[in-house]
Amino acid sequence: MPRLQNIKWIIGILYFSTTCLAAQPASESAGQEACGVITDSLGTIQILNSSRTELVYGGKKSAVPCGGWISLATQSWAKIQHREGYVIHLSQGSFVQFLDGQTPSKELAAMEYIAGDRLILYRGQAYLVSRNGMPPLYAMTANSRARLSEGAVILVYDAEAEKSQLVTLEGQATFENRFQGARKIQVSAGEASDLTLKEIRLIPSIAHGVTVASLKSKLDELQVGSPEANGAIRHAVKRMERKFASLESVQMGEPHEADESTEPEEPEADKLHSHFIKKVTGDPEDWAKVKPMKEEKKKLMKELSGLLKEREL
């Protein structure tokens, strides 16, 4: 009988030891509101809650608490589904804080935080998608703020160069100096805008086309799915073609047609601008008429030279 009792003890103690050492499941921080959930990931991802008391190694289905930080090691990436519906992809080396978008405290408001800020990009790059019906997505870096109503963008912050960049892949987004919101730069699909105060300018650069090669590497790093990536590349190519068109027009000696503005319109001068453009540089429709006429002239000249050659022969 005592032997049987010994065996019972051993089994009981072993069971107790193993249950104590069993791995704890990655759970949502107690009392913390989740701002998003990791839907897919690779590599080492650390999630720290807003009170900095709980560290979780993020993986699939890990919650990202509001006010919490997420840090990605090298060769890591994460896809996050935000509670508002936004899709957020982060690439390696990124360090991001998630905010709840509520009105900031006085201290934060003094640092130009605004209601609606959802994400702070401390370093690295983020792919952000917002769809129709979702509240506008505000994401900020140390010096800039991007606003996305509908579409997809890549926000990059190079901490060493203190440079922010917004690349729009789909739709339209605005980009501004966080401390000088008077001038917002509109960035359309296939375009990018940069902001660095080292260049002695207060507002981001005017939107310019992005090369497909540079875009591809970013899309790969951010694990953007192929339909979205193809769409982004298509937009970039289209934007670059627009640039070629302007160069072509130089050879032809014609200005190309006006397209979207890169700056917000000024209501008082708007009327004058549009009228002036027509008055001084001519109506864009008139310019459109010139091109076919020139082509016709070229054809006629060719025919004439052909006839002259025949006559000489």
Place this chain on the structure above:
Amino acid sequence: MGVTVFRQHSFAPNSIWARYKEAFVSVHKKVEHLQKVDEENEKLNLENANLRVRVEALQFDCRAQDAAKKTQELGLKFNQETGSRVGRNLASITYKIPPEMLPYQLFPLAVSYFKSRQDEKAAVILTFLTGMEDDRSYRTPRNLLMTGIAWYRLDHYSAAQEYFEQVLKSDVPTSDERGRQIYDQALLWKALTFERLGKHKDSQLTLRRLLDHNPHSREAAWVNGREAIRATASKH
């Protein structure tokens, strides 16, 4: 508790149970040690993560404060230089004129940029073309007006003002319709620039000058539609 009881229990020496006990105690010690190490590791990880957040937050705050300070300083500088805190000058525009292009090729490029609201590029090229010392063929009232407008759109009001002034001082043939339009529009843009600079009185005076110069023009009608209608009516 169970472990202590098990440890204290005496088995016959060299019996199989004594061996089991020895092995169990040894394994348990190791498990306990591993558990301690694991807990310590977790604590250290948490501390590291905390420190990292603190470092990143401090760096972020420093960069943000630096950006705020630079924005304020540059704003003041630009305000003095351009008349606007967000004004852009030639030094702050990164665009460089394509060196392989000749002026007659640059001009349509500048016009196309002007029309497509790529004002920085348009301003750079037009400033270059209108400022050429050896070739003054591009220094026409129309081009000067376009240059002024490009700078106005870039919030460089003092530069814009200079160009509008040059248009008004140049020999614009106001007898023909085209010349008159350019003159009137330069006046209008000048008035807008004064308005932007907060010089409301100067703005009013410039607009009055426009109305006096050509009260029946379309430009005058923009300023005061009723004035144009009234003036036309008085003709009858």
